[in-house]
Amino acid sequence: MSKIRFINGFPVACPSLCGDGEQMVEIVVLVKRVPDTNARIVVDDGKVDLSMVKWVMSPYDEFAIEAALKHREATGGKVTALTLGSGDCDKILKDAKAIGVDELVRVWDDSWAEQDSNSLQTVLCEVILELGAQVVYCGKAAADTGAGSTCPGVAERLGWASISNITDIAFENGIKVTCPLEGGSAKVGIPMPAVISCDKGVFKVRKPNVKGIMMAKRAQVEVRSASAPAATVSIISHSLPPQKPKGKKYDSADSAGEVARLLRDEANVI
C-alpha cells in the first residue's frame, strides 16, 4: 500500500523504501564549478589563466541532480546541493535550486590555499555527516580534473557502498542502478547509505521553470566550515599539451591504400 504525498508540488508515491512513510530520506548532491567545457584554456607563465573563461556547473553534476530528484520523487525526502568553494560558487548552487533541489550548502574556509583529494574528501565527508545524508549523488568526474575520485573516495571514508558511472537508476525495493561492467553492463542493487556517481546515460536534465527561477533568486546559501588536513600533493606548473609534429596530408581518396600501408609499416599500429 503506498500513499501519495506532495513535495514541492510533485506528487510522490511512498513505497517501502521510505519505511513507514514518515521518514525523510536525506539526499545530498555534490556539485562543482568548472570552466565551460567549450572554453579555450590559456597557459601563461606556467599557470593556467582562467580569468577569461565562463564558469558553469560541471556537466555530469547535472545528471547527478536529476538522479537525486528522481530519488526524492520516488521515496520522498530532501535534496541538498553541496559544493566546496568560495562565494563565486553560489551561482551554480542557485542553478541547482532552480531545477528543484531543496537546500544549498557551501563549505569554505579562506585559509584553504590548496587542497589535494585527501583534504577535499575529508572536508566533504565532515559536512555530509553533519547533514545526516543517507545517499550522496555526484557526477562521474568533474570536467576540470576528470579524475572521478570523489565518489569512491568519499564512500570509502564513510564506510559506505559506492557505484560509479551509472547510466540509469530505479527505486524498487531499494536502489537499482545500471552501470558498465566488463563486456557489457549490469543492473546492480546498492544498499544505503551509498555514494553514486552519474554518467549521462538516460538522464534528461530538467529545465528550470519560472517558479524555480524565482525560488533560486530568493534562496539562501548556508556556508559551513570544516577542518582540512594539509595537502601533500601540490600543483607546480601547467603547460599546453605537446604539439604533434605535422602529419601527412593527402588530397585524394586513392591515398587510403597508402595510409593503410603506413599504419602498418611506419606507425606499427595495425
Added chain:
Amino acid sequence: MSETIVIAEINNGKVADVTAELVSAVVAYGGRPTIIVPCVDSSIADGAGFAGAGRVIACKDSMFASYDAAGWAKALDVVTPAGTIFVAASPRSKDLAARIAARRNLPVVQDVVAIDGSKLTSPVYSGKAMQTVSVSADVVVSVRANIFAAAASAPADVSVIDQSGDVLTAVEEFLARASERLDVAEANIIISGGRGMASPENFSHLERIADILGAAVGASRAAVDTWDEIPHRMQVGQTGKTVNPNLYIAVGISGAIQHLAGMRSSKYIVAINKDADAPIFQYADYGIVATWQETLPILEKSLSAMMS
C-alpha cells in the same frame, strides 16, 4: 624512499599488458615495485613477473570475479604494503585507486602521463592543458595506457594470500553487449563517425572496418545528439569518453574542441574529411581530404588485404 607497489590490471581473468607499462612507470618514479595480483585463480600471477619489479603477491578470493569497490579496496589494502601505489587509469582501477587512497588517508593522482622523479603530470580540462604536481608523501597514482614502454617479462616469485573483503553491491542482472565489438573505453583502435556520415545507417561502413581491425566504433557529440540510433556510450569527447588508443580514425568529424579534448592524446590519428580546413587535420598524423563515400571502400579493401 618508501616502498612502491603495482596493482596488476586484470582483464577477462588475466593480467593485462598495461601491467608491464606500470612497472616502467614505477621505474621512472625511482622504485622497484611489488606486484599485487587480485585474482580468483592464483595461477594468473605467474604472468606478473617483470624485469625491474620485485616479488608478486596473489591476492586470491572468489570476490575478485566481479568488481565491488568496497570489497576489493578492503582486501587489497590488507595485502598491500605501505608505500606509493600505481594502478592503470582504467575506469575500474581509477575507482579502486580512489578507494584505497581514501582508506589510507592518502591523496590520489589520476591519469598520469609523465613521471619525473616525484613530479607527476596529468591532463586537465580534458587534455586542453597539462598539470604537473609534486608529491611529498605516499600517494596512489593511476597511469594512462600506451605511454610507458612495457617492462620485459621475467620469472615471478609468487606468494598467495587468501583475502576477502565485504562486498556491498549485488549484480542482479548482467546485460551483455549486443555485439562482440569492444567499447571505445576498452579498445586499442577506434574508428569514429561524425555528422558528416549523413545518416546513422552509414555507420555500417565504419563497423565493417572496425571488424577488420578489431576496433571499437565511436561517434562525435554532434552525431550522438543528432541521431537517436547512435547511443551516448559511443560518444568520444569531453562529455563522452576520453580515450587514448594506439590508433584513432576520425571520419566526417570536423574536430570541435570538445571532441579533440577526448581523443587528441591518441598515439596515431587518421582523419578523413572532405573539408580541407577542418581543425581535425591539425591533429592528424595521416589526413585524407576526400569524402568518406570515396575513401572508406578503398581503406576497407586495403586493410582487408593486409590483415588476411
